[in-house]
Amino acid sequence: MNKSTLINVLAEKSDLSKRNAEQFVNLMIDAMISAMAQEDRIEIRGFGSFVIRHYGSYEGRNPKTGQTIKITDKRLPFFKAGKDLLSRIN
16 A cells, blocks of 8 residues: 555545545654654554664675775664554454
8 A cells, every 4th residue: 555545545434535635644644754753652552663773883895896884873763563453464
């Protein structure tokens, strides 16, 4: 499912116009992005949680030249599925 499909499904199931459904989806995504940028944890009961994980720097290798390069610290989003989501899938 992509964003436009989500908007269409939301509009159909909630009797919202597509424009209002799109605004709702955009507001949700923007709120989640800004929370994660501040390293807040997002938990949606029954669905899952999003957290930011910190990865330290390390030495990597350029696959073309074989030269070692330094990889800087990273902050990456991580999703963990909730119990209800896992039980519905399996």
